[in-house]
Amino acid sequence: MPDRSRRNGSLLILLLLAALTAPAVQAQAVQAQKAPIDLKGFRTVDLTYSFDEKTIYWPTSPTTFKLDRLSYGKTEGGYFYASNTFCTPEHGGTHLDAPIHFAAGKRTVEQIPVEQLIGPAVVIDIRAQAAADRDYRLTLQDLRAWEEKHGAVPAGAIVLLRSGWGERWPDRKRYLGDDKPGDASNLHFPSYGAEAARALLDRKVGALGVDTASIDHGPSKDFIVHQIVTAANVPGLENVANLEDLPPTGAWVIALPMKIAGGSGGPVRIVALVPGA
Amino acid sequence: MPDRSRRNGSLLILLLLAALTAPAVQAQAVQAQKAPIDLKGFRTVDLTYSFDEKTIYWPTSPTTFKLDRLSYGKTEGGYFYASNTFCTPEHGGTHLDAPIHFAAGKRTVEQIPVEQLIGPAVVIDIRAQAAADRDYRLTLQDLRAWEEKHGAVPAGAIVLLRSGWGERWPDRKRYLGDDKPGDASNLHFPSYGAEAARALLDRKVGALGVDTASIDHGPSKDFIVHQIVTAANVPGLENVANLEDLPPTGAWVIALPMKIAGGSGGPVRIVALVPGA
Numbered sequence: 374m375p376d377r378s379r380r381n382g383s384l385l386i387l388l389l390l391a392a393l394t395a396p397a398v399q400a401q402a403v404q405a406q407k408a409p410i411d412l413k414g415f416r417t418v419d420l421t422y423s424f425d426e427k428t429i430y431w432p433t434s435p436t437t438f439k440l441d442r443l444s445y446g447k448t449e450g451g452y453f454y455a456s457n458t459f460c461t462p463e464h465g466g467t468h469l470d471a472p473i474h475f476a477a478g479k480r481t482v483e484q485i486p487v488e489q490l491i492g493p494a495v496v497i498d499i500r501a502q503a504a505a506d507r508d509y510r511l512t513l514q515d516l517r518a519w520e521e522k523h524g525a526v527p528a529g530a531i532v533l534l535r536s537g538w539g540e541r542w543p544d545r546k547r548y549l550g551d552d553k554p555g556d557a558s559n560l561h562f563p564s565y566g567a568e569a570a571r572a573l574l575d576r577k578v579g580a581l582g583v584d585t586a587s588i589d590h591g592p593s594k595d596f597i598v599h600q601i602v603t604a605a606n607v608p609g610l611e612n613v614a615n616l617e618d619l620p621p622t623g624a625w626v627i628a629l630p631m632k633i634a635g636g637s638g639g640p641v642r643i644v645a646l647v648p649g650a
Numbered sequence: 651m652p653d654r655s656r657r658n659g660s661l662l663i664l665l666l667l668a669a670l671t672a673p674a675v676q677a678q679a680v681q682a683q684k685a686p687i688d689l690k691g692f693r694t695v696d697l698t699y700s701f702d703e704k705t706i707y708w709p710t711s712p713t714t715f716k717l718d719r720l721s722y723g724k725t726e727g728g729y730f731y732a733s734n735t736f737c738t739p740e741h742g743g744t745h746l747d748a749p750i751h752f753a754a755g756k757r758t759v760e761q762i763p764v765e766q767l768i769g770p771a772v773v774i775d776i777r778a779q780a781a782a783d784r785d786y787r788l789t790l791q792d793l794r795a796w797e798e799k800h801g802a803v804p805a806g807a808i809v810l811l812r813s814g815w816g817e818r819w820p821d822r823k824r825y826l827g828d829d830k831p832g833d834a835s836n837l838h839f840p841s842y843g844a845e846a847a848r849a850l851l852d853r854k855v856g857a858l859g860v861d862t863a864s865i866d867h868g869p870s871k872d873f874i875v876h877q878i879v880t881a882a883n884v885p886g887l888e889n890v891a892n893l894e895d896l897p898p899t900g901a902w903v904i905a906l907p908m909k910i911a912g913g914s915g916g917p918v919r920i921v922a923l924v925p926g927a
Binding site: 412417419421422423424425435436440443450451452453454455456457458459460461462463464467473474475476477483486487488491492594595596599600625627629630631632633634635636637638639640642644 | 902909914
């Protein structure tokens, strides 16, 4: 196991050094810009559900996650060996929607620049509204209220909408509102509204994420938020886990999808770095 | 498209501020430690190959990557919709070997702490040796020579062995040494040696990566490096791309695998942040 004792902030030391060596400040600053950041000074939060037989897919998905064992145990060579193969639709579990998912000609998953998927976290809490209305959609007023309290949503932000639905995972009926196989006509869960989504695009965000199954709320029939967001080449992040572990601002999100050539999306591993560990 | 103009280093500004406001240095430092790092100040390098029909798997792999289209085109609702499903063995393309791959009882892929997969990059160049001997293995002497030049390999490092084999991808015959289907008896490519791998574990590295198909060289029959490394709960990263774009030290690597419950490994997206953008 790697040593984890080097977590104390090298940034802090650099700052003190710079302050105490004023004549050498320019050289220090140049060195600091070129030096590696010590990401170990941050608490890491995994915003990803594991893929297993309980992983939730859209009710109309033709299949779900399936893992098949290829090898497990001692080989003729005397050493242990384990290996599996798996199948999954692109859209299920904690996954990314590439722009082409709902927008012809827009980016496939491997074409999304990774810089766009690394950005400051903006966590918008709509638990109170969603508790009163399970089909709630984030409004422009909600967004403005958030910005009055926390400041403007920065360009490049990874927006994470926190509805509280994470505590329902992986109970399909409670999470999706209905668990009838093959029927997506009676789903109920909260998500983004179209006006708020447009306003977030105006702020030039990197991606829109949510702790429910879709960036459109359950009853949506036209998937208008998907249409708006993907047309702007902005990806979605769905079934995001553990949003209760993030502050409203100050964390950094890294969302790295499997690099599927021509993919309309796919499994994504989402990690947040939270300051003040 | 998100605005990418905010790349200039906030770290630089913080350093200058701290240096110029000596009396307030302690308050500044505390604030800095709690403030988010601006990762936009770094150049991003994607160390991952796309998964497609050319993706290289071990010759004995029962299957390879297969993507099937589920939907593509205008729906009855009037909007465009694209979606696919795919199958792949865990071990192929740019992928991670979880400790259980070769070590009974050790960690499966979803159990690897994400902190272990985020660390300073150590790029060891063996192109000259591998050009002279395609089965070359990194020696303890090579490692010592690297450390004399670049300093000790730090705890938590993500070690990336650069053999130059990346320029052969995806030519199976040139990359693996043999392209006979189902036959792994005549493979030739460079990788780690056992002594060097043990020494790297002594340095408490986070993971061992390589730009060839295996952390053991092609002719290996006992996969001794796999055995040694996985027994220490250290994962491997194989078929790592684009190592020519990294400096020997100073970059930071983030390697996020698909979170497969019980997986022996799986597709991984590997990104490096390079300072001095």
